[in-house]
Amino acid sequence: MILRATGKPYHAQCFSCMTCQKSLDGVPFTVDATMQIHCIDCFHEKFAPRCYVCHRAILPIPGEEETIRIIAFDRSYHIDCYRCENCNIQFSTDEGCYPIDDHVLCLQCNRNYLQTMLGHS
Known part of the structure; x- marks a missing residue:
């Protein structure tokens, strides 16, 4: 049997994911920018x-x-990973994030950082 995908013919056994080699006959697939064929899971793992x-x-x-x-x-x-780099509190829309010097901090840790940098206790 010959399959057609991406404008090309494939033997059923040759139509497979470029990453994991899983057969894509009858399975959802996608292509990358270079037209290489991937199963959905491998595409996400590689490009997400x-x-x-x-x-x-x-x-x-x-x-x-x-x-x-x-x-x-x-x-x-x-x-779940968007947290203060210092105290690990999860940011919320109410509290927000207070970045400084390329660090993502909560308000309290931002204040503490500034006090330390300015030499205050």
């Missing part, structure tokens, strides 16, 4: 943005098509 904190791909939860990614200082974060 990575979290600055945990370094894992930022992906939708199974069964969902979208996810929320937080971007600060051109860095991507999972919602």
Whole structure:
């Protein structure tokens, strides 16, 4: 049997993911910018943005098509990983983030950092 995908013919056994070699016959797939074929999981693992904190791909939860990614200082974060670098408190929309010197801090840690930098107790 011959399959057609991306405008090209493939033997069914040859139509596979470039990364994991899983057969893509009858399976959802996508292509990258160079037209290489990938299963959805490998494509996400290879091309999805990575979290600055945990370094894992930022992906939708199974069964969902979208996810929320937080971007600060051109860095991507999972919602759960977006925390004060000093005290580890999770940021909320009420409290916000108070960045300083390329660090992502909560208000209290920002104040403490400034006091230390200015030489005050």
